[in-house]
Amino acid sequence: MAAKFNKGDVMLDNADDAVGGRSGKKCDPCGHQKRPSLADQFCKTCSEFLCSDYCESHTIYKAGDHDIGLASEAESVKKVVDMKGLDRCLEHKKLFVFFCEDHDDLCCEICALAYHRKCDNLQEVAKLVQEGNSDMLTLNKEFERAKEQAIKKMTDTTNKEEIRQESRQLEANLAKGSLDMTRSFFVVVNKDGSATEKFIMKQVLKKRLQESRRVIEGLLQDDHAVYMNLVWNETVKCLLSLKENICHLVVRYDEQYVDELLSINKYAGTDKQPFPCTPVRLEVTTTMRIADEEPFITGLDFLPDGMIVAVNNNRKCFVMSDTLQKLDVNYTFKALPRDVTCYSDNNIAITISSGDVRAICLLKVCNGNTITLMKTLTISTYCFSICPLNDRTFVVSTWNDPRPARMIDMDGKVSDFNNVQFPEKTYMINESRGTYIPSINTVVLTARYANTVYLYNTVTGMETELKDRRIREPRDACVGPDGSIFVCSQKSNSIVQISPSGDILTSLNVDMRGPYTVAVSRDGSRMIVSNSLSGSMKLKLFNLIK
Known part of the structure; x- marks a missing residue:
């Protein structure tokens, strides 16, 4: 996952401080251990600066292919992207490190061991991010379409039942609010996030889209409901007001089935x-x-x-x-x-x-x-x-x-x-x-x-x-x-x-x-x-x- 750079952390914030009389960007792993050392390389995949000591171990202990170049040619330190907990498992509060293709689900280490041991297609996120995020644009377009449908339901006033309409508008409003919030966060991650963060965001987008589609489909199905009122005329009202029985029902069974039907009804x-x-x-x-x-x-x-x-x-x-x-x-x-x-x-x-x-x-x-x-x-x-x-x-x-x-x-x-x-x-x-x-x-x-x-x-x-x-x-x-x-x-x-x-x-x-x-x-x-x-x-x- 991308390194986090905080303004209060002088070591990480001042990327060009001098070390041993030399200036340049700092090695992220060394910085985490409070050992200042200059970075020679930069991993574009993980958005990390690396010194020569850590460069080799980085490719060994972090799975997947890594795009590593010179630190001097790297972009300035990436902006911090707060994932707001979306990169962590809700149950175990740990970072997502696996993706189960069988269940279309992100997993932490505990989830992978507890729920996905027998899954055929459990992949490390670090490996999957190499495949790119080319379909992010497609997901963004789908989000916009879903949002338009939600807005249409909010403004649909063809139904005259006010209570039902208010309920429908509330559901559509909640769906739109969820889409708006996710869409704004998507823009930030897509611009400044690491490859891993973009991959996780893509999975979140898919889940939110599925939830919104279910809500919208439910609202569309409501349009097929037919509401009817039965109005009695005065003659029927008069008959209903009578206290004595005005008729009785005679039922005749086919003799072939009468015994069996009577036994079933009794039972x-x-x-x-x-x-x-x-x-x-x-x-x-x-x-x-x-x-x-x-x-x-x-x-x-x-x-x-x-x-x-x-x-x-x-x-x-x-x-x-x-x-x-x-x-x-x-x-x-x-x-x-x-x-x-x-x-x-x-x-x-x-x-x-x-x-x-x-x-x-x-x-x-x-x-x-x-x-x-x-x-x-x-x-x-x-x-x-x-x-x-x-x-x-x-x-x-x-x-x-x-x-x-x-x-x-x-x-x-x-x-x-x-x-x-x-x-x-x-x-x-x-x-x-x-x-x-x-x-x-x-x-x-x-x-x-x-x-x-x-x-x-x-x-x-x-x-x-x-x-x-x-x-x-x-x-x-x-x-x-x-x-x-x-x-x-x-x-x-x-x-x-x-x-x-x-x-x-x-x-x-x-x-x-x-x-x-x-x-x-x-x-x-x-x-x-x-x-x-x-x-x-x-x-x-x-x-x-x-």
């Missing part, structure tokens, strides 16, 4: 009625063998276009085609991902839990060729399985928590199913997973070592306990569009299909040892299953046939 305690479930059979379409040295898959789900998103125990999220061909796109996490779900369009949510890390990452898969982190929710519990409850909330299974299933919203707020009395049991890692049936407000949990599947109605609090010889060490579970529950039965090498009312419909042989995770496509036509047993790991894609 669920709700008027919501899923489609009647029928047993399915499987037709294998694609099998992919996974080598022993490769990581195993911990979570799977289908994207709306039929592609498959997966996470593995090598801390990666990746995408596969509908023929299980791995696409050249992935995202690497700092800790172990446990499960993944697609909750809207190509938006995915991934549970992260390992050591002290407890989080849900919200990402977006764009055209199958990029995976972008949109938001990280830091939460208070260890999560494993995840699935949508609605557009704003997820249902998660937990471990090392006395509440085995919880709700987490898009802001990271954790809440509980107050109507459900879960058993007094705290599951450990890999002992329980779960899913949710929206049509009947039911949480499904597996208890691996109890060989049991539990169904909890979140409205009535009713519990259904399902034990059967076909359910042996149940692991992952998912729900099909008709409300069917599909459970990985690890010891019976099968997938068990269960109706929403808790009846076993069929047991499906998947011809693999120890199925671990399962997912069903949105239209209910396909199923994907993987296992985790070393020596026989597979990934299989099936057609679901009714």
Whole structure:
């Protein structure tokens, strides 16, 4: 990093003081040790003056290529650039010395050791600065465009709802303020900063741009909201004022389904009625063998276009085609991902839990060729399985928590199913997973070592306990569009299909040892299953046939 020259430091400020009867610029390393000596060389890369004693060690102990010339030909001492803490890690308060290309993140020495040891592309900043900062101009232009968008939102008065407009203007104003502050600092660093400072500033610019784009995209999406008012005419108001019932509703069921629907409604305690479930059979379409040295898959789900998103125990999220061909796109996490779900369009949510890390990452898969982190929710519990409850909330299974299933919203707020009395049991890692049936407000949990599947109605609090010889060490579970529950039965090498009312419909042989995770496509036509047993790991894609 560039040497800091302070006005109060005579040794550094008076660059042409005489030393031993000779005048000239001082050696920076010697100056730090209070040993005055004249500099013979100047490193343009590090903005440091060097004496002959330090010149050789400078190139040895500071990584990267160094552009070294005569001190007499160097520019005057560089101005001090106060990085205002941007060149230091917020967590450890240490200087950034590494850059992780996998995570697009600057790292101090502690971060590199704690979070990035297994990353494939962890580079020293000193080496990367040799590649130059030619794209700083491009980033500056992008900043100006983002600022213009923020200003446009501040001055947009087409919306007549004053409260909503004030909120939108406040968000846009904050975005503009952040851009203005970063832009002014960028000008200073770009003019007087060292190569290292410019590199760090470039990464800061990228992060600020991403944050501003998210705010602006949110404001743009707000423009599509439609506000409607319903005005009752006088006749309807008159009818509503009557105290006696003015009509009653008669419902007639098709006799073919009346018994099943009545049993489901009695079980669920709700008027919501899923489609009647029928047993399915499987037709294998694609099998992919996974080598022993490769990581195993911990979570799977289908994207709306039929592609498959997966996470593995090598801390990666990746995408596969509908023929299980791995696409050249992935995202690497700092800790172990446990499960993944697609909750809207190509938006995915991934549970992260390992050591002290407890989080849900919200990402977006764009055209199958990029995976972008949109938001990280830091939460208070260890999560494993995840699935949508609605557009704003997820249902998660937990471990090392006395509440085995919880709700987490898009802001990271954790809440509980107050109507459900879960058993007094705290599951450990890999002992329980779960899913949710929206049509009947039911949480499904597996208890691996109890060989049991539990169904909890979140409205009535009713519990259904399902034990059967076909359910042996149940692991992952998912729900099909008709409300069917599909459970990985690890010891019976099968997938068990269960109706929403808790009846076993069929047991499906998947011809693999120890199925671990399962997912069903949105239209209910396909199923994907993987296992985790070393020596026989597979990934299989099936057609679901009714």
